[in-house]
Amino acid sequence: MTTDDLAPLVKSLDLPAKVRLLTGASTFTLAAEPSIGLSAMNFSDGPTGVRGLKFSGGRVVSLFPNATLLASAWDVDSAYEVGRLLAEEAMAQEIHVVLGPTINLHRTPLGGRLFEAYSEDPLLTGRLAAAYVRGLQDAGVAACLKHLVANESETDRNTVDSVVDEKTLRELYLLPFEMATDAWAIMGAYNDVNGVAATEQHHVINEVIKDDWGYTGLVMSDWFATKTAAPAANGGLDLVMPGPNGPWGDALVAAVQAGEVDEAVIDDHVSRLLLLAKRVGALGAPRVWPSSLPLPDSAVRREQLTRLAASGITVLKNDGDVLPLDRAGSVALIGRHALETIDMGGGSAQVNPPYQISVATGLGDLARLTVVDGVEVRTRPVPARDGFLTDPVTGEAGIRIVLYDAAGNELEQRFSAQAKTMIGMDDDFSGTVTSAVLSGVVAGSSSTEVELGAMGVGDWKISAASFDLSYSLRTSGSGFGEEVLTPPLRTDRFTVPAGTLFTATVTLTSDMGLFGLIARSASRETVDVIDEAVRAAAGADVAVVVVGLTEEQETESVDKSTLQLPGAQDALVEAVAGAARHTVVVVNAATPVLMPWLSRVDAVIWAGLPGQEGGHAIAAALLGDIEPAGRLVTTFPAADEASPAWSVTPVDGKLVYSEGTFIGYRGHFAGKAPAPAFWLGHGLGYGKWEYTDVRLVTGDAPAVTATVTNVGSHPSREVVQVYLRPTEPDEPTRLVGWTAVTVAPGEAARVVVETDPRLWRRWNPTTNTWSRLADGGEFLVARGLGDIRAVVS
Incomplete structure (x- = not known):
């Protein structure tokens, strides 16, 4: 089905109804429209687990290895398997869209969110992401590529302007998105790109992705990232998250009525939304979800x-x-x-x-x-884990949380194994939380010196044994979402008998935040x-x-x-x-x-x-x-500041990608940074290897063949990597292909490494077109660029 096939459904809706569908119905859901057979859709954060519809304290789900660890297998089949397993986790919760994979690149090793993304290399990232997407979507669960684009660091992430030349943008940062455009959704980032908000990027979203690539999927905002109505709608953004409030709604209806946005633009957004719904089983006959899937603690998951x-x-x-x-x-x-x-x-x-x-x-x-x-190892203690506190009601490892409204009425009582809860974003009961009581029993068998405290924005009263404290916790104002992502906390030392009831009462001073109890042995x-x-x-x-x-x-x-x-x-x-x-x-x-x-x-x-x-x-x-x-x-630098790109701190609001296409190993190999401690692609495994009979097979996208022999004493998996060193002096050496093979001790295998044609092209900023790199470059056959085994040309 295409968006054209959905035109009659779109035409049957009036303008306010169309616009209503283009903002989330809640934090992680989209609205239904029964008149056209559209069911509500459920989204969930990823990419290393499907958390569900709650930010904190929700359903117990499987926690997968993080993206860099999964990517370190250099295994497309493994990435596909991860996608299939995440689809199972999603279907168990009736989730239609998983917000992942994250395919931003590791531009600088200082990036705080690199653990969610695969690699510093665009080919490795793109191939693995495409496989992950196939794994999810073969089961009818949508993947959502994020974050579009040039979103490689977190400092001032809501205001920073990433300044990236077109060649670098096309060859590096957009390439993984291009390789994985089978994904049914893409998420825009918080940052600006070359002076334009990511949610208003006519050039990137409309001209490149939707026009040049022919992308038929949906482009949504990151949560709370959209600031405007007409500029974002005209810039290609299809969906604003979360809801029900946001910058669209009546403002977007008015913009269409005033001629600032053509209604055909709205129709295109709605058509893409309906196509997503059709793909995930939310349009037409209701989807039948599997009734039996592996549990997070099942033997198969383990x-x-x-x-x-x-x-x-x-x-x-x-x-x-x-x-x-x-x-x-x-x-x-x-x-x-x-x-x-x-x-x-x-x-x-x-x-x-x-x-x-x-x-x-x-x-x-x-x-x-x-x-x-x-x-x-920490400067900030974390909510109690590993059974340090137990629920005073059930005795389970965790805490008891009771929520109250302004009249003192109990809204909800819950157990939390994580010793924390979200208030004000995940609430699914009537009433507004204004205060809460959190309690736990200090485990152990004797008196002990402990650190006890609380986390979350509000006015606190703390009680443990004979100790009573009162204090206020407030955000520092250092960044967006601090009350959720890095909430303030305080701990104090106490000597208490085992079995002591630790109670904390908080009066909320913010309508949203993460709250918890902190308890641990004194350092x-x-x-x-x-x-x-x-x-x-x-x-x-x-x-x-x-x-x-x-x-x-x-x-x-x-x-x-x-x-x-x-x-x-x-x-x-x-x-x-x-x-x-x-x-x-x-x-x-x-x-x-x-x-x-x-x-x-x-x-x-x-x-x-x-x-x-x-x-x-x-x-x-x-x-x-x-x-x-x-x-x-x-690539692991040998020292601080010893990488081609380092600083994550904007200057006058701008973060300039001055290293261009020479990030990571590309810059180290070109001499733009000192030799690293370990190169991309390095890994010894438990085998030992000899490479012989390395040959080049020419063609539009050349291939390299080689015989690899395991001369060690353990069966081992070898990853044969091929890098192209172009003849042009302004072009970096880059990974163009790899193949893995498992070989028994004393045995050999013949491998073929095909190169990807997308790494054979260069963007010409003068003509705004792609051209082919000049032939005649060298191929480096390697176990990482620190261990080159052969050079062929």
């Missing part, structure tokens, strides 16, 4: 999520083949991330999982395992923690230190300022490496970190944010049960 995470884990260093670990040896497992493994980033990508497996739990069946906590002195770690390391055959970032650094709305590990984690690794016979470091982070201790440890694996089965996946990788055959999707 296997899938463990395998997907472990397959993307990347071996960065493995001197002396210390990995895989010897199960019979003694292991000292050290680090806060070993006990509280970070499985997801912050912001709208968060979901409510059934559990989160720590590395300590994953390795818990080792007979000779000693577990030692590490140094503090120990760093020197004492490191001394304990050193003693454990000295007594073990191998010390495994788990370090990383948290959702303070890897989150929506905030960028990083450094690639250094937070707290004293570097000092912890140094001390352990000085005492241990062998030291393995696990990096629990989605994006690059600095490793000043790299030369003094035996092995390093990068584990990303591995999802609810994270601890099991990391254990499987360390023990060799599943080969960690990942390859990096982002």
Whole structure:
């Protein structure tokens, strides 16, 4: 079906009815129109889980590995599988549209939201995104590509003007969208692009996407991103989210009546909306949803999520083949991330999982395992987790929340396993919340020193044992959505008996926000923690230190300022490496970190944010049960500021993409930044490889053939990468293709790597057309650009 086929339905509606359909009916739903057989549609945030219709405290759903970890498999089939599994998660909740994948590029390693996006490379991003989209949509669930476009950082994200030349825009930042235009929806970004709001981008949306590419899908706004009526409607935006209020409605009706917007433009928007509805089963006969799908904690999900995470884990260093670990040896497992493994980033990508497996739990069946906590890794404590508080009514790990209106009437009482709740955006009861009581019982068996406190905008009264405090928490005014994404908090130290009831009453001073209770053991002195770690390391055959970032650094709305590990984690690794016979470091982070201790440890694996089965996946990788055959999707700089693009801070409101097409490995390889610590594509796996008989097959899109032999002692998956080094001096070396193959020890395989013709073209800003790169460039056949195995031309 095309939009033309839907013209009679559109024509049957009057103007106010058409416009009503073009703004959400609620935070995550679209309105029905029974007169034309249109049912309501449900949207859900993605891309590493289908959260449902609530921002917080909603249904328990599966938490998938994050996008960079999934992408590290360099596996189109795996990306397709993820799409199919997410479609199952969506169908279980009657969700029509999943808001993902995120396909912005890793322009600078400081970007706070990079964990949601695949890679710094447009070809890798585009191929994986297209497969993910197919996986979702083959099941009749729409994918929504985001965020269009030049949305690579979070600083001042609602006001920043990304200044990007047309060549860079076309060749880099639009290419993944172009490759994945089978997606039934695209989401516009918050930022401006070259002085024009992303939601009003006539050039990008109308001229490039809808006209040049012939895109028939729907273009929606990010939540609260649309500021205007006529400019956004004329600029190609089809749908404003969320609703029911927004800048369209009566204002857009008036704009049409005043001649500012042609009604044919409105008809096109409605036609695209109806086509989306038809595709997802919301137009015509009601959709029949599957009645039996795997539960988030089912055995089938556990296997899938463990395998997907472990397959993307990347071996960065493995001197002396210390990995895989010897199960019979003694292991000292050290680090806060070993006990509280970070499985997801912050912001709208968060979901409510059934559990989160720590590395300590994953390795818990080792007979000779000693577990030692590490140094503090946060500056902001998080809502209570891992059973530190229990519900005073049911005894379950979590808290009790009671919501009241202005008259003191109870509106709702709920249990929250996450020790937090959203108020004012997800409310599905009558009445307005003006106050709430949150309570939990401090677990344990004896008196202990604890940190207790609250999170959320309002006036608080805190009570625990004999302690009573009152204080007010307010936003800093530093950015849009702070009350939801980075709400204010406060904690205080108390010594309380186990079983103490901790109660917090809040009077709301904002109509929306995230609220919760914070409870944890009081922090120990760093020197004492490191001394304990050193003693454990000295007594073990191998010390495994788990370090990383948290959702303070890897989150929506905030960028990083450094690639250094937070707290004293570097000092912890140094001390352990000085005492241990062998030291393995696990990096629990989605994006690059600095490793000043790299030369003094035996092995390093990068584990990303591995999802609810994270601890099991990391254990499987360390023990060799599943080969960690990942390859990096982002170049790891050797130092702060040592990357082709670095700053995320706008100057006079503008963030200039002055590096052009030389981002990431492209800029490093051209000498525009120092040599990195690790190149895109780097990853050792557990095999060892020889490349022979490398040949070039010429044609419109040349191919490269090679024989790869596994000369190691483990079965292994190799990713053969081909990069093109053009003859033109102003053109960067770029990835043009890859092929993966699994080979047994001592065996060989012949592989063919076909190059993508879209990487053989260049945009001519003078003629505003594509032209082909000159023939005669060199092909680099590599295991990442730091390990080039052959050059052919």
